[in-house]
Amino acid sequence: xxxxxxxxxxxxxxxxxxxxxxxxxxxxxxxxxxxxxxxxxxxxxxxxxxxxxxxxxxxxxxxxxxxxxxxxxxxxxxxxxxxxxxxxxxxxxxxxxxxxxxxxxxxxxxxxxx
Amino acid sequence: xxxxxxxxxxxxxxxxxxxxxxxxxxxxxxxxxxxxxxxxxxxxxxxxxxxxxxxxxxxxxxxxxxxxxxxxxxxxxxxxxxxxxxxxxxxxxxxxxxxxxxxxxxxxxxxx
Numbered sequence: 001x002x003x004x005x006x007x008x009x010x011x012x013x014x015x016x017x018x019x020x021x022x023x024x025x026x027x028x029x030x031x032x033x034x035x036x037x038x039x040x041x042x043x044x045x046x047x048x049x050x051x052x053x054x055x056x057x058x059x060x061x062x063x064x065x066x067x068x069x070x071x072x073x074x075x076x077x078x079x080x081x082x083x084x085x086x087x088x089x090x091x092x093x094x095x096x097x098x099x100x101x102x103x104x105x106x107x108x109x110x111x112x113x114x
Numbered sequence: 115x116x117x118x119x120x121x122x123x124x125x126x127x128x129x130x131x132x133x134x135x136x137x138x139x140x141x142x143x144x145x146x147x148x149x150x151x152x153x154x155x156x157x158x159x160x161x162x163x164x165x166x167x168x169x170x171x172x173x174x175x176x177x178x179x180x181x182x183x184x185x186x187x188x189x190x191x192x193x194x195x196x197x198x199x200x201x202x203x204x205x206x207x208x209x210x211x212x213x214x215x216x217x218x219x220x221x222x223x224x225x226x
Contacts, residue, residue, distance in 0.1 A: 035216075040122075042202060042216035043158070058213070090157055100146045100165060100206075103214060105157040 002027045004106035006091050012114045013078065013085060021076045021109045023091035031097040032074035036060060037088040037108075046089075049074055050097030078111060086112050118205050118217035126223045133190040135220050137203030140184070147179060147186045148204040151197075152219065158202055162188065193224045 004025045013019045025032065031050045035043040045058030049068040063082025068074050074093075078085045088110050092103040117140040127133045135149075146165055150158035164170045164177040164186065176189040186205075190197055200219040207215045 033213075040218070042118075042218040043214075044216075045213060048213065100163075102148055102160050102163050103204075104160060108157045 004091060004093055004104060006089075006106035006109050008109060009107065011109055011111045013111060014114050016080045018077055018079050019111070021078070021089055021091075021111070023074045023076065023106060024072055025074075025091075025093045025106075026072060027093060027095075027104070028071070029093035029095050030071070031094045031101070031103075032068070033092040033094075033103060034058075034064075034066065034074070034076045035090045035092065037090060043090060046076065048097070118203055118215045120201075120203055120217035120220045122218055123221040124223050125220055126225060127193050129193060129195060129224055129226050131193050131224075133193045133197065133222055133224070135188040135190075135201050135203075135222065137186045137188075137205075137217055138184055139186070139203075139205045139207075139215075141205070141207045141215075142181075142184060143208035144181075144184075144205045145208070146206040147177070148214070149175075149177060149188045150202040150204060152200045152202055154199075161201075190222075193222075195224050195226050198222055198224045 007022045033048045034046040047066045049055035065077045091106045094101040094103045148163045149161045152158040162177045164179045170177045174191045178187045202219045203217040204214040
């Protein structure tokens with residue numbers, strides 16, 4: 001089945017540790033996105049990529065890093081510089097990066113501080 | 115300025131009634147509008163999208179767009195308890211690199 005796979009479902013981070021969230025899609029979509037959702041709030045854009053080997057910062061990129069070495073994969077690293085990482089992280093993709101394309105989401109990763 | 119506003123709710127309606135969810139946006143240049151449903155603890159799923167002024171119907175759902183008033187709404191007819199969820203409005207923002215800006219969502223509760 002075509003879709004977006006995020007792993008792990010739950011992740012715990014120790015202080016000072018970097019952790020990486022995986023996002024893989026087999027939809028042949030060009031564009032991929034990372035969002036953060038805090039309780040009772042909407043989604044905020046962390047990073048996005050419209051093509052392999054290129055990505056752009058969103059609203060809240062500080063303390064995060066990404067790579068886009070393959071079309072199918074867009075991993076997100078939460079670095080130790082992100083002081084409040086506890087949130088629900090959502091990866092999305094769309095066929096292209098144009099505005100009329102809906103984004104489809106993976107199941108998300110919940111990150112908590114140990 | 116990029117802003118998408120929704121009433122946070124909760125909006126409570128009886129089973130079988132029409133639920134009306136509203137969304138306003140600040141960027142007059144926005145072209146594309148999306149409604150997502152998010153069950154508690156789950157990821158958002160796309161319900162509908164609309165690009166042109168007027169109504170667009172899909173089953174029990176109708177999206178309504180008024181670009182002059184910068185207003186988009188979602189009507190759910192014959193509401194069911196399974197429709198109880200948070201509904202997110204997403205708008206592409208021309209002055210935000212054409213990326214989506216999500217509203218905070220409206221929590222809908224359909225009472226049996």
